[in-house]
Amino acid sequence: MKSRSSASLFLLCALIINNYTDSSACDFTVAVGSPVTIKLGLDQTDELQWKHDSKRVFKGEVKTLPTKLNNVKLTSDGSLVIISVKKEDNGDHEFEVFLSNGRSKAKKTITLCVHEKPPKPTVNATCIDGTPYIKCEVKDQTGRTFSWYKNGKKIDGNSASLRNIERDKEYECAVEKPIPSEKSNKFRPAKCTSSENGEEDDMLWGFERWIMISFIAGGGSLVLVLMIVLVICACQSCKRRKKRLQDKEELPRFPGSAKPPQTHQTSENTAGNQPASSPTTP
Structure with missing residues (x-):
């Protein structure tokens, strides 16, 4: 009865401390360099065997604990403490408890996944x-x-x-x-x-596109109006110049006189404005 309750206690108490989160492919997931504790809670009369990836790491009576193996410490109740997890600790950790007569009492495998801690994103x-x-x-x-x-x-x-x-x-x-x-x-x-x-940028020359388009459109309209005014003024100037040239061409070409000379009379009027007598025929 005691052994049955101890086995149940072992299966329920096998857990891990300082783990970050569970993964679908792992029982526990931890970061490199973090401490990890796998609590077992065994009796002093039990015998513990621990394997890592099918390779035996420790086998002995719980009453002989605590003990330290490289980076790992086994506490007095059989709990496993990894002081600083390494990539080599990744894998299956199998724990099996035996009675004093050598009969297997309980067995559990914990898959430990070790990852590098991600940098700050x-x-x-x-x-x-x-x-x-x-x-x-x-x-x-x-x-x-x-x-x-x-x-x-x-x-x-x-x-x-x-x-x-x-x-x-x-x-x-x-x-x-x-x-x-x-x-x-x-x-x-x-x-x-x-x-x-x-797609087109919403900014144009450092300003909102619609503002710049409106400004350019307004400036273009102003330039067009100015061009029309200049063309009209140029046409008017051409017409006035052409008219002046035509007026000059219509004036008589006599130097020193603005009026055409009168026809010289063959005979002068007599006194009293009488017409001159016709010459007699010999």
Whole structure:
């Protein structure tokens, strides 16, 4: 009866301390350099055997504990403490408890997955089809899920990119699985100004496009009006010049006189304005 309860206690108490999160392929997932404790809670009369990837690491009575093996310490109740996890600790850790007569009492295998802790991510913005979106970027994104924060509060979304963002809000991201990272710096997205698909920029020469288009259109209209006025003035000037030339051509070409000379009379009028007598025929 005692051995049966002890076996149940072993199966229930085999857990890991200081783990980050569970992974679908692992019982526990931890980061390199972090301490890990696998609590077993064994009786002093039990005998423990520990294997790592089918290779025996320790076998002995619990009453002989604690003991230390390189980077690992076994406590007085048979718990396993890894002071600083290394990549070599990755794999299956098999724990089997035996009675004093050598009969197997309980057995459990714990799969420990060890990963490098991800660096601090960064948030960058870009545009696709005129729609802005932000992306959480970190080295080696394979198998990672992400968490997003808006104005300090966690929001839905576990992918590396986030759409439907608000320009007046501050966003942060972090790697969530398999190993969580620290949050990125706060990022406030700007207005979408360009598109990866080659759409036109919303800015022109540093100003809003519609403002510049309106200004250019207004300036073009003014230039057109000025050109029309100049053409009209030039035409009027040409007409006046042509008319002056025509007037000069119509004047008589006698030097020193503005009026044409009168016809010389063959005979002068007599006194009293009498007409001159016709000459007699001899």
